[in-house]
Amino acid sequence: MNIQSAIVVITSAGSTLGETLAAHFCELGAKVILCDQQQTRLTNTYELCLKISRDVHQFHISDYSKDSINQLFDFVSTTYGSSPDVLVNNWSGNQLPKLIDDSSDDLFSTAVSVMASTLFNFGQATAERMRTDNKKGVIVNVASLEDCQDLSGFENVTSMIAGFTQSWAKELTPFNIRVGGVVPALHPTSSGRQFHWAQVQDELIRNTEYIVSNEYFSGRVMSAEM
Structure with missing residues (x-):
């Protein structure tokens, strides 16, 4: 796909990764x-991107x-007269609880439900619009962390990203x-000190x-190595 002519929707654009992704795609044209959902952080990203592209x-x-x-997506259609070519389905929420955590069952169920429904709803809506417009579109599920000091349980997040990516592709x-899909490559020895998030x-x-x-x-997940 020619990114320079593409309509790209980026979710969680106010997050650390969302902001950088947005600036990067603006630079690509x-x-x-x-x-x-967070208006202040969204506006900060928007103002940064305006310095790169109108x-x-x-x-x-x-x-x-x-x-x-x-x-x-109605806003996207009104703005550009078309559905998006690309959805960057960026999940920047908290990691899911581990099996041996003292967290309650309700906490785990809520965390899984929020992540799954958020990714799914964006993916489903995008696919419906692309199919209606007969577009050769792309959905990229991306997992990131705001707090990289605590990486425990993040493997659960990457597993869900992988499952959605493979089943949706089919x-x-x-x-x-x-x-x-794109996820950070975490190793058993990863820690806040060793995990260089910027890289x-x-x-x-x-x-x-x-x-x-x-x-x-399509149908595969790439791991971001340092």
Whole structure:
């Protein structure tokens, strides 16, 4: 895909990774739509991107329900007369509890539900719009962390990203919609001191760009190594 002519929607655009992803795609010449629940952080990202490109817009989303997400895509259609070519489905929430945590069952269930429903609702809405417009689109599921001092339980997040990526790719291949995933490569010895997030973040962005650009990449997850 030619990124320079693409309409790119970036979720959690106010997060650390979301902001950097947004700036990167603006530098590549894409038409970028930013969305986030946190208005202040969203505006900060928007103002940063405006220094790079005038072809960027922000959309404050009140929640991640289907109705709110459809309002986002209505905004994209109104702005550009088309559905997006690319969804960067950026999850920057907390990691899921580990099996041996003292957390309650309700806490784990809530965390899994929030992550799964958020990723799924964005993915489903995007796929519906791309299919309606008969687009050869791309969905990239990306996992990142805001607090890189605590990496415990993050493997659960990456596993969910991998599962969604592989199953969605099978469903959407007949419609020429590709699905890829990008996650940090965590090792058993990873810790806040050893885990150099800035370097991994750069690799996450490079891998995201690679998936969007490579017409043959689908159904696989790339790990961002240091």
